[in-house]
Structures are given as C-alpha cells and as structure tokens.
Amino acid sequence: MRILSGIQPSGKLHLGNYFGMMRPAIELQEQGEALYFIADLHALTTVRDPAALRNYTRELAIDFLACGLDPARACFFRQSDVPAVTELAWILSTVTPMGLLERCHSYKDKTARGLAASHGLFAYPVLMAADILLYDSDLVPVGRDQKQHLEVTRDLAIKVNELYGDVFKLPEPSIRADTALVPGLDGAKMSKSYGNTIEIFEEEKVLKKKIMGIKTDSTPVEEPKPTEDSAILGLYKLMAGEGDYAAMVEAFRAGGTGYGDFKKALFAATWEYFAPMRARRAELLADPGQVDEVLRAGAEKANALAGPVMARVRRAVGLA
Ligand code: ADP
Ligand code: TRP
Numbered sequence: 138m139r140i141l142s143g144i145q146p147s148g149k150l151h152l153g154n155y156f157g158m159m160r161p162a163i164e165l166q167e168q169g170e171a172l173y174f175i176a177d178l179h180a181l182t183t184v185r186d187p188a189a190l191r192n193y194t195r196e197l198a199i200d201f202l203a204c205g206l207d208p209a210r211a212c213f214f215r216q217s218d219v220p221a222v223t224e225l226a227w228i229l230s231t232v233t234p235m236g237l238l239e240r241c242h243s244y245k246d247k248t249a250r251g252l253a254a255s256h257g258l259f260a261y262p263v264l265m266a267a268d269i270l271l272y273d274s275d276l277v278p279v280g281r282d283q284k285q286h287l288e289v290t291r292d293l294a295i296k297v298n299e300l301y302g303d304v305f306k307l308p309e310p311s312i313r314a315d316t317a318l319v320p321g322l323d324g325a326k327m328s329k330s331y332g333n334t335i336e337i338f339e340e341e342k343v344l345k346k347k348i349m350g351i352k353t354d355s356t357p358v359e360e361p362k363p364t365e366d367s368a369i370l371g372l373y374k375l376m377a378g379e380g381d382y383a384a385m386v387e388a389f390r391a392g393g394t395g396y397g398d399f400k401k402a403l404f405a406a407t408w409e410y411f412a413p414m415r416a417r418r419a420e421l422l423a424d425p426g427q428v429d430e431v432l433r434a435g436a437e438k439a440n441a442l443a444g445p446v447m448a449r450v451r452r453a454v455g456l457a
Contacts, residue, residue: 138169141274141308143176143216143265146193147184150200151334152407153319153327156375157280161313163205165278171211172272172439173201178216178223178264182257183247198428200338203418212442214435216268221440221447226260226267228454232296233263242285250330266290271443274308281317282326284310301453316375320368323352335372337411338418348404349397358395369399376410377402 142162144154162173177194184190194215206213216222238244241262248254262285269277269290277287287310294305318326321333328334335347351369356362364370364386374382385402388394421428451457 138275139273140165140169140171140276140278140311141173141269141272142278143174143179143268144197144201145176145180145183146190146197147180148193148329149334149336150197150204150338151327151329151336152372152375153280153321153334155204155337156316156319158278159201159204159206161278161311161316163207165276165311166207166211169276172214172274172442173206173211174214174216174268174435174439175201176216176265176268179261182255182261183252195428198432199418199421202421202428202431203338203414205414208431208435212435212438213431214439215432218432218436219271219439219443221443222264222267222271225271225447225450226264228450228456229266229270229293229297230260230263232300233260233293237289237292238262241289243282247330262286262289263293266293269308270294270305271446272439273306273442273446275306276311277308278311278313280319281312284312297453304450304453319375320371322347322350322368324366324368335407338415341408344407345404348407349400351396351400351403353396356396359392361392362389362394362396362399364389369396369403373399373403373406377406381406 140162142158144158150159162171165171166173175194175197177190180190180193184193198213198215201213202208238259244259244261247258252258265286266289269287270293277290279287287308291307294307297304321327321331322335323331323333325331325333335344339347353369354363367389370382370385370389373385377385381402385399388399448457
C-alpha cells in the first residue's frame with residue numbers, strides 16, 4: 138500500500154496540523170510505503186516573501202522529522218524537487234471542468250478572506266490531484282478540510298481513465314474521526330487564517346500565555362461548566378491520558394474549579410506531550426546537514442517513482 142500526504146510550508150506548525158495530518162501520517166508510515174512532502178509549490182499561492190518561504194520550508198522539514206517522520210521508512214521530499222508534478226498538473230487541467238473547481242470551498246473561503254483570486258489559487262486542487270496521482274497513491278491521510286480535494290482528485294482520475302484507458306489508481310482519503318477537527322483558541326477550527334492557533338514548538342512562556350487566553354464563558358467558579366464544545370476539553374483529550382481527561386470532565390461537571398485551573402492543566406499536558414519532539418528538534422537544529430541529506434535522498438527516490446507513472450501518462454495521452 139502506498140500512503141501519501143503533503144503539507145504546505147505557509148506558517149508555523151500548530152496543534153491542528155499535528156493532530157489532523159502529521160500524527161496520522163507518522164503512524165501510517167509503519168503500514169506501507171509512505172511518501173510525505175512539503176507542498177512548497179502550493180504555498181506560493183499565499184506566501185509572497187521568498188525568505189519566508191525558504192524558512193517555513195526548512196522549519197517544516199525539521200518539525201516533521203522531530204515529530205517522528207522516519208526517513209528510513211518514509212520518503213520525505215519537497216514538492217518542487219519533482220518537476221513532473223507540474224507537467225501532470227497541466228495534463229490534468231486539460232480535462233478539469235471549470236465547474237468542478239468553482240464548487241471548491243477552499244477557493245471560495247480564501248478569496249472571501251481577501252486573498253488574491255489568482256489562477257494558482259483556483260487551480261490548487263488540480264496540482265494536489267497531480268501530487269497524489271503521480272505516485273499511484275492508495276491512501277491519503279489528511280484533515281477533514283481536505284476531503285473535497287480528495288473528491289476532485291478521484292473525479293479527475295476517473296475522467297482520465299474514461300478518456301484514455303486505465304491510467305490512474307483511485308486513491309482513498311484517510312480522515313480520522315477522533316481528530317478530524319482540532320479546536321482553536323476561540324473554539325472554532327484551529328487555523329492559521331483564523332489567528333486562533335497554538336504552535337507546538339512555541340517557547341514555554343508564549344505557549345502558556347496562549348493557552349491561558351483560550352476563550353471561555355462566564356460561568357462562575359463554583360458552578361458546573363458546560364462540557365460540550367469546550368476548546369479546553371477538546372484539546373486536553375488529545376494530549377492528556379484517558380484518566381486525566383475523565384477527571385477533568387468530572388471536574389467540569391462538579392463545579393468548584395475555575396477555567397484558569399483547567400487551562401493550567403492543559404498547558405502542563407501540552408508541554409509534556411511535546412517534550413520528546415522538542416528534544417529531537419533541538420538535535421536537528423544543531424545538525425542542518427542531516428535535514429538537507431534526507432530531502433535530497435527523498436527527492437531522488439520520489440523522482441524515480443514518478444518517472445514510470447509519468448511515462449505511462451505521456452503514452453496514454455499521445456505526448457509519447
Ligand atoms: P491552516 O488551516 O492552519 O492553514 P493547513 O490548511 O495548512 O492549515 O493544513 C495542513 C494540514 O493540517 C491539513 O491536512 C489539514 O487538514 C490539517 N489541519 C489543519 N488545521 C486542522 C484542524 N484544526 N483540525 C484538524 N486538522 C487540521
Ligand atoms: N492541500 C493540502 C493542505 O492544505 C496540502 C497538500 C498538497 C496535500 N498536496 C497534497 C495533502 C497531496 C495531501 C496530498 O493541507
């Protein structure tokens with residue numbers, strides 16, 4: 138089984154990215170041939186500062202490795218190091234109905250938020266389909282917000298197969314129900330674009346301050362607190378042990394504990410959960426050559442895997 142996923146280098150890694158995409162991807166690397174990449178071509182649709190793009194890319198590579206991506210098991214590379222992906226994106230775009238892209242939420246959301254309505258932003262799902270189809274991927278672990286893009290990918294694969302014969306394998310999304318939507322500081326979906334993120338490699342003081350700033354209601358200390366839709370509980374569940382989580386739910390219901398105390402417990406759990414990753418990250422930061430070598434080797438392998446698929450596509454459509 139071939140497992141593939143990508144993540145854009147468009148900001149610092151936050152809890153939503155980690156639990157929505159990274160941790161499932163890392164767990165899956167044990168179960169098949171995994172390919173994970175940094176979607177730098179996609180990030181160009183929103184990051185316009187070259188120095189920032191370089192930094193985000195490098196930091197994301199370090200963070201992914203620190204979080205447990207094992208380069209001995211998974212092929213780890215930068216999207217732009219495999220030029221065939223843009224060729225495949227073009228070929229796919231020639232069979233992509235405009236209506237299919239016009240229906241995509243992510244384009245509508247991004248332009249509604251004021252991002253420039255560029256062709257790249259519009260065609261984003263086509264490049265994503267190319268990412269997935271170029272490596273004959275079977276399974277794609279992503280957060281729920283990427284579900285529609287997986288549907289577009291399957292639609293395009295089916296379309297090519299109808300037009301040109303059996304060219305592509307149909308990939309399946311893998312979306313874990315338990316972490317499909319990680320809540321942010323305000324209780325809404327955690328996302329860079331909502332400014333409600335908790336970065337996992339934040340400095341201790343900053344992290345604590347952020348967590349203490351989680352939005353809560355005005356229930357007095359002595360009264361029971363609502364457990365439904367609580368960002369504190371939603372986040373605590375991801376990082377605390379089962380017993381600790383159950384105890385916090387109980388304390389919410391019992392009343393007598395203020396939100397400040399719950400937030401302190403959440404901070405402690407978060408800090409502890411990421412301690413091993415922080416240690417590994419410090420090692421990687423001290424040895425930059427190691428990361429370069431992982432990405433170089435990853436690019437070589439990814440290009441080797443893409444080659445035969447691309448040759449198959451070129452033959453099928455009449456370019457070869
Ligand atoms: P952002 O919304 O902060 O811009 P991205 O869109 O770059 O994050 O998401 C990168 C990956 O992390 C995707 O697979 C996405 O599904 C996942 N992800 C991001 N935020 C969350 C969240 N709040 N809950 C679950 N998964 C998330
Ligand atoms: N669009 C994804 C995101 O914003 C990143 C991505 C690009 C991706 N290409 C991919 C994810 C291919 C999975 C497979 O998070």
